[in-house]
Amino acid sequence: MARTTSLSGFPEWLPEERIVEQHVLDELRRTFELHGFSSIETRAVETVEQLLRKGEIDKEVYGVSRLQQDEDEKSPKEGALALHFDLTVPFARYVVENNGYLTFPFRRYQIQKVWRGERPQEGRAREFTQADIDVVGDGTLAFRYDVELALVMIEALSRLPIPPFVLRVNNRKLAEGFYRGIGLDDAPAVLREIDKLEKIGRDAVIANLQANVGATAEQAASALDLASIRTEDTSFVKQVRALGVSNDLLEEGLTELAEVVGEAARRAPGKVNADLSIARGLDYYTGTVYETVLVGHEQLGSVCSGGRYESLATTGKKNFPGVGLSIGVTRLVTRILSQNMAKASRAVPSAVLVALNDDESWSAAQDVAGQLRARGIATEVAASPQKFGKQIRYAERRGIPFVWFSTVQEDGTVTHEVKDIRSGEQVTADPTAWQPPHEDLHPTVEAPETA
Structure with missing residues (x-):
């Protein structure tokens, strides 16, 4: 409400x-x-004369003036301005x-x-x-x-x-x-x-x-x-x-x-x-x-x-x-x-939060976010490498439905997984191809469910 x-x-x-x-x-x-x-x-202001030449609602019109006028400016009644009422x-x-x-x-x-x-x-x-x-x-x-x-x-x-x-x-x-x-x-x-x-x-x-x-x-x-x-x-x-x-x-x-x-x-x-x-x-x-x-x-x-x-x-x-x-x-x-x-459906445009493993991974996380954003997926990157549970709870409080995890393997390759924090399902994903369900891409407006 x-x-x-x-x-x-x-x-x-x-x-x-x-x-x-x-x-x-x-x-x-x-x-x-x-x-x-x-x-x-159109501009927000009109002259008072223009606004009041038709109709009778002058008591409802907000006048506009500077708090302090220069000495050479017109008197308040000359060319007076007001905010438009329609x-x-x-x-x-x-x-x-x-x-x-x-x-x-x-x-x-x-x-x-x-x-x-x-x-x-x-x-x-x-x-x-x-x-x-x-x-x-x-x-x-x-x-x-x-x-x-x-x-x-x-x-x-x-x-x-x-x-x-x-x-x-x-x-x-x-x-x-x-x-x-x-x-x-x-x-x-x-x-x-x-x-x-x-x-x-x-x-x-x-x-x-x-x-x-x-x-x-x-x-x-x-x-x-x-x-x-x-x-x-x-x-x-x-x-x-x-x-x-x-x-x-x-x-x-x-x-x-x-x-x-x-x-x-x-x-x-x-x-x-x-x-x-x-x-x-x-x-x-x-x-x-x-x-x-x-x-x-x-x-x-x-x-x-x-x-x-x-x-x-x-x-x-x-x-x-x-x-x-x-x-x-x-x-x-x-x-x-x-x-x-x-x-x-949610209060933020973000569909994905990219989690951080450590401070050194922030730049790589930004790369992942950039790949997602390039395909129209609103994405945030976590600000600090807290425990994953805290990062997930942050996304939950924000209303972000997906959390992205990137892990560097021993051979130097990087694996990516994305977790739907509502269902708990976590799957392997490619940042250049993964797409959230259509209904999760942007916030939607819908009638509340009735009992």
Whole structure:
């Protein structure tokens, strides 16, 4: 289980926990690259103006400054810097600045740390890793990418040692068109209140819609009727139309959402729901929005979210519309570890410890280790020629499965043997040819055995 660190909200993993995290990252990276996404990395800081131009989370942003400024430096407010709180806003800036060097549609994945000043709790850290994929177009972007990204994320999450999950999808056009159709013109304000539904409940949201948005009781009830619709197929279209609201934007959103849900339900049945309560709090989303929950762990919140944005990346004269999804890697890994969903087979990469007979044999032991490493076998050499029993116990404490022994015979020849310290089996081996079993070559991540 993950430890509690001395600085709350800034998790640090033990070596065996880090192996689990690296396994998650490797599976995500492998999946993203299989689908043609290129890796990028953006700087950790952005200007405060850039970070806060969309959305309302300024209280969560960490500012960055030197402890002591030179007299000729700008005042703190001029060109102030802050740590990025997500990867989408920095990516939008990256696209604008590099659009002349990119080929569109541009497919990127990005796995980096982000920082957010939230109250620390399980699933919410102040420093955490996100893994994002986005596709961005030059001027236009085919809606088909909204469907494709949902399928890529379903595949990526399916490779991880996590419980069953459901990707919940909605469409901002559908929601905004519906609100306008019932006379609520401030759709972003309505969405912000609907986004609180799971946290505060239906009655409190209705009260907030009346107090904060100016909705009538009937309008608020209609907005909540829409948010209550959830289906595993495209039957939500009929249910929405049964509410009797007419609006062109609503119809456009219905068509788009039906395309995403219909295709995803065909390819990954049971893993996608149309959920018309999904709003997403950030203002830059304009169409499809996604959230993902682990079945049986819904209280953890969304582990993978995102959506379509039309004008987050813009030069003023040209837009670079995009659609993207982001996995909260640290949130997932924390739950995997705390619930013992997976564990590493060992805490170290080393598969072999080369034992020492005496101090004079250290150089020859390094030669053996070099031959093993040349074939991709992680190897350590004992630091001192203790009794073999102590060297074996050292390997056992480290989790190293094999110990290598080299013996110089009377005629000057050298014989080699390798011992599996788990089974006790010891066999003659050639350092230029011996190979450990495939499952022992590297640490593996697997579900714990159950009684």
